[in-house]
Amino acid sequence: MEKVSGLLSPVRNFWNSFYSAWPDPVKKAFTPGLVGLLFFIMLVFPALGLINLYWQQVLIYVGINIILTLSLNLVNGYMGEFSVGHAGFMAVGAYVSSILTVWVLPKLGLSAYAPYLFPLVLIIGGLAAGLSGLIIAFPSFRTRGDYLAIVTLSWNMIVKSILENIEAVGGPRGFMGMPKLTNLAWVYVWVVITIWFIRNLVYSNYGRGALSIREDEIAASLVSVDTRKVKIVIFVIASFFAGIAGGLYAHVLLFINPRAFSILKSTDILVMVYLGGIGSIGGSILGATIYTVLLELLRPLQVWRWVIGPLLLVLLMIFRPRGIMGMREWGFLVPPEERPETWRKERETIILPRLASTRANPER
Amino acid sequence: MQAFLQQILNALQLGSVYALIALGYSMVYGIITLINFAHGDIFMVSTYVAFFVGSALMAYALKLPGLITFLLTMFASMMFTAFLAVVIERFAYRPLRKAPRVSAVITALGVGLFLENFTLATIGPHPRFLPPIIPVQRFTIGGIATSNIQLIIIFVSAIVMFLLDTIVRRTMVGMAMRAISWDKFTVPLMGVPMDRIISITFALGASIAAVGGTLYGFVYTIDPYMGIRIGWWAFISAVVGGIGNIRGAMLGGYLLGLVEIFTPVILPSSTYRDFVAFSMLLLLLVFRPYGLLGRPVTQKV
Numbered sequence: 174m175e176k177v178s179g180l181l182s183p184v185r186n187f188w189n190s191f192y193s194a195w196p197d198p199v200k201k202a203f204t205p206g207l208v209g210l211l212f213f214i215m216l217v218f219p220a221l222g223l224i225n226l227y228w229q230q231v232l233i234y235v236g237i238n239i240i241l242t243l244s245l246n247l248v249n250g251y252m253g254e255f256s257v258g259h260a261g262f263m264a265v266g267a268y269v270s271s272i273l274t275v276w277v278l279p280k281l282g283l284s285a286y287a288p289y290l291f292p293l294v295l296i297i298g299g300l301a302a303g304l305s306g307l308i309i310a311f312p313s314f315r316t317r318g319d320y321l322a323i324v325t326l327s328w329n330m331i332v333k334s335i336l337e338n339i340e341a342v343g344g345p346r347g348f349m350g351m352p353k354l355t356n357l358a359w360v361y362v363w364v365v366i367t368i369w370f371i372r373n374l375v376y377s378n379y380g381r382g383a384l385s386i387r388e389d390e391i392a393a394s395l396v397s398v399d400t401r402k403v404k405i406v407i408f409v410i411a412s413f414f415a416g417i418a419g420g421l422y423a424h425v426l427l428f429i430n431p432r433a434f435s436i437l438k439s440t441d442i443l444v445m446v447y448l449g450g451i452g453s454i455g456g457s458i459l460g461a462t463i464y465t466v467l468l469e470l471l472r473p474l475q476v477w478r479w480v481i482g483p484l485l486l487v488l489l490m491i492f493r494p495r496g497i498m499g500m501r502e503w504g505f506l507v508p509p510e511e512r513p514e515t516w517r518k519e520r521e522t523i524i525l526p527r528l529a530s531t532r533a534n535p536e537r
Numbered sequence: 538m539q540a541f542l543q544q545i546l547n548a549l550q551l552g553s554v555y556a557l558i559a560l561g562y563s564m565v566y567g568i569i570t571l572i573n574f575a576h577g578d579i580f581m582v583s584t585y586v587a588f589f590v591g592s593a594l595m596a597y598a599l600k601l602p603g604l605i606t607f608l609l610t611m612f613a614s615m616m617f618t619a620f621l622a623v624v625i626e627r628f629a630y631r632p633l634r635k636a637p638r639v640s641a642v643i644t645a646l647g648v649g650l651f652l653e654n655f656t657l658a659t660i661g662p663h664p665r666f667l668p669p670i671i672p673v674q675r676f677t678i679g680g681i682a683t684s685n686i687q688l689i690i691i692f693v694s695a696i697v698m699f700l701l702d703t704i705v706r707r708t709m710v711g712m713a714m715r716a717i718s719w720d721k722f723t724v725p726l727m728g729v730p731m732d733r734i735i736s737i738t739f740a741l742g743a744s745i746a747a748v749g750g751t752l753y754g755f756v757y758t759i760d761p762y763m764g765i766r767i768g769w770w771a772f773i774s775a776v777v778g779g780i781g782n783i784r785g786a787m788l789g790g791y792l793l794g795l796v797e798i799f800t801p802v803i804l805p806s807s808t809y810r811d812f813v814a815f816s817m818l819l820l821l822l823v824f825r826p827y828g829l830l831g832r833p834v835t836q837k838v
Contacts, residue, residue: 255639257646312823319572320822322642323776327815330769334812345808436765440646447643476658483650486643491632494640 204505208365215361229357231469233425236360237418238461240367242445243454244414249443250451251375252407253387255322258329259415259442262302264434265332266416267423268342270298271351274424284352291354295363295420302416303409305332310405329439336431347430355425363421367414368506372454374410376508383407387452444486447496454506456498463497539680544798550687550756552794553694557749558771559778559786560701561742567718567781568738570638574645575625577768578652579743583618583750584759585656588667590614591754595668603671610670611751615744622743623736631732649764656761667754690752697748698787701741705783714738718781770797773818779831788829 192200215232218224224232241259248256273294278284287294305328313324342348374380382403385393394400423429441464449460464482471478489496509515558580565573590613594606601609629648633641674685705711713734716724725731753759753767774793778785793814800810827833 249639255642312819315823315826319570319642319780320826322572324819324822326769327773327818330811330815331819334808334815337808338806338812436769437650440650443643443646447640476654479654480651480658483647483654486647487629487651490636490640490644490647491629494633494636 212358212361212365216358219357224357230425231466232357233355233360233421235462235465236357236364237421237425238442238445238465239364239458240414240418240421241442242449242457242461243367243371244411244418245442246446246449246451246453246457247371247374247383247411247414248408249446250453250457251380251387252383252404254404254408255319256325256408256411257322257443258325258327258436258439259411260434260436260438261325261329261332262306262412262415263419263422263438264336264429264431265305265412266295266298266302266419267429267434268336268348268419269301269416270294270420271348271423271429272342273297274352274354275348275350287352288354291359291424294354295417298420299413299416302419303413306409306412307405309412310408314401314404314408326436326439329434329436333431333435336434343430345431347428347433349428351424351427353424353427355421360421360425363417367417368454368458370410371414372506372508374407375454376511379403379406384452441482444482447486448489450496450498450500452500453496453498453502455503456496456501459497543681544802545795546681546683546687546691548794548798549791550690550794551797552791553691554749554753554767554790555771555774555793556698556787556790557694557752558746558767559774559790560698560783561746562772562775563778563780563783563786564705564714564738564742566775567783568714568735569630569634569721570781571630571641571645572772572780573742574642574768574772575649575652576742576746577764577766577771578649579618579622579625579764580746580750580753580767580771581656581759581761581764582621582652583614583743583747584667584754584763585660586617586747587611587614587751587754588665588759591670592668595670606670607751611748614751615747618743618747618750619740622739626736626739631735649768653761653764660761662761664758664760666758671755686755690756693748693752697745701745702783704741710734710737770814773814777818777821777828779828782828782830785828785830 192203195203219229241263245256245259248254274284274287274291278287278290278294283290309324309328313321336342337345375383382393382398382400385396385398386400386403390400419434445460445464446457447460448464449458450456468478468482471481474481493499504512558576561576561579562573565571565576587610591606591610594601594609625648629644630641633644671686671689675682676685677683705714713724713729714737716727716729717731717734721731757763770793771790774789775786776789777792778787778789780786796814796817797810800813804813821828825831
């Protein structure tokens with residue numbers, strides 16, 4: 174991979190020279206402009222029929238998987254804990270939001286407004302997932318290491334088992350009847366919200382607490398990071414976003430059953446996280462996109478594509494244990510004050526002149 | 538009372554299989570602190586090997602007595618899975634010995650999925666039955682219905698567990714294993730071939746799972762995805778007993794067998810058993826985070 178980035182360096186140099194020539198206001202408007210342009214594309218292209226339905230569906234799945242991957246990366250990549258039951262939280266979000274649109278909204282006579290109430294429905298689903306995350310987080314963070322894996326795994330199994338036993342939501346047959354509310358634009362909006370939120374979280378005080386827990390928990394607690402609180406908060410946020418993704422998933426597939434949220438789904442999310450790279454937002458985006466599109470392209474191979482996926486994961490772990498982007502980040506996802514070029518600039522414009530002046534007249 | 542004893546016997550039968558698989562988890566975890574998620578699928582492969590070898594022996598071989606066919610089948614299955622486990626260890630886990638521990642766990646998940654789906658793609662999804670290598674004879678003792686197969690399962694598992702316990706406690710290899718799990722930095726300096734001991738651990742764990750797999754195949758149907766559920770149950774057994782502790786794994790296996798058999802008796806349907814087992818695990822972890830027989834690990838600063 175180092176070789177690949179070496180090959181790409183002329184491109185990067187060209188881009189950098191091009192980018193640095195822009196005036197500052199344009200630079201500042203670049204990321205919002207790109208986000209807005211993409212939103213326009215996501216809104217207008219499907220309406221004009223420029224993307225066929227199949228690829229729309231694939232893009233929606235890519236978006237949902239990006240949300241899932243990012244939220245799991247928050248726990249596994251940034252905090253260094255090992256959660257393996259992410260599909261359980263997704264299931265909570267999916268079922269709660271589906272129940273809201275199928276039963277609660279018609280009862281309130283609001284089903285005509287469902288497209289407008291969709292964000293609210295999703296958020297309630299996400300909050301339910303977050304609450305379940307809180308219930309799990311309390312016992313599990315009493316111990317450390319592999320026990321979180323065991324607890325989250327059990328949680329995934331418990332959720333699946335409970336859903337299979339509630340006849341009201343269809344039991345093992347599944348639950349259907351939700352209106353098709355998820356479209357490309359909504360998924361895109363949620364992806365942007367997730368990226369924005371997680372980027373800001375990671376570079377906040379809490380995020381730094383999480384990073385310090387990853388590096389060394391004991392040292393972190395010695396420098397007065399409230400490790401237990403940070404872990405619980407980060408874990409609840411991750412489960413909230415998993416719940417959002419579950420709601421989006423339920424309202425695009427229009428059918429959910431407990432088997433869809435088994436440990437296999439959790440493993441898929443893990444693959445995407447570790448494929449893209451731990452502790453990297455850009456990596457999560459890449460990992461989710463590559464894995465989803467690759468599995469779509471391998472569809473003609475039928476059963477064998479489920480052989481290739483895990484094999485890919487094993488090879489990846491052996492030859493590149495930190496994934497494609499592992500702990501590195503795309504420049505525009507890093508806040509300006511964190512970028513190396515800012516440090517360099519600071520060094521050249523502030524620190525070096527000051528050093529030079531102290532050297533020139535040592536009395537000062 | 539009779540019904541209760543009957544259920545206890547069934548629980549012993551199922552618990553033996555869980556205990557045999559849980560031993561593999563526990564040994565591997567004890568020695569390199571890796572949760573070997575592929576172990577359930579190694580178990581699945583072992584039942585398939587037993588299926589093919591058993592069928593071949595029944596179809597082509599000379600008319601061997603049932604017991605010899607049974608032993609040959611079990612031996613072939615043990616050898617094959619031991620070899621498979623050593624290969625997996627050599628090519629998937631050993632390169633990651635110095636990587637972050639999570640990478641090895643992910644690799645184990647990947648290996649497990651690979652084994653499942655590879656079996657599915659090559660052999661097909663249909664459930665199969667092991668051929669009747671030993672003809673089933675049913676009889677009742679004191680009003681409790683049982684069969685020769687059920688008794689064979691319980692006794693063979695008990696013998697294998699006793700043997701393993703002896704190996705770990707009384708032999709040089711066992712001593713080396715315990716030494717490595719105690720301190721894996723100093724032990725290689727004492728001239729203990731660490732890689733070889735780890736390979737032996739994997740081979741032992743897998744061949745014990747193969748004993749369980751062969752026995753399981755006599756009673757239940759086999760399919761490529763059976764390793765998932767049974768693997769998880771065995772994993773819970775290992776955790777309940779205190780992962781890394783061999784006697785704990787056996788205890789946990791029998792406890793989980795009891796849970797699985799008695800859940801449908803107490804609750805309305807058998808689909809609650811996952812719920813009961815995993816809730817029990819969660820509760821146990823809250824009160825005894827290191828399992829029933831485990832001891833807490835202190836972390837050096």
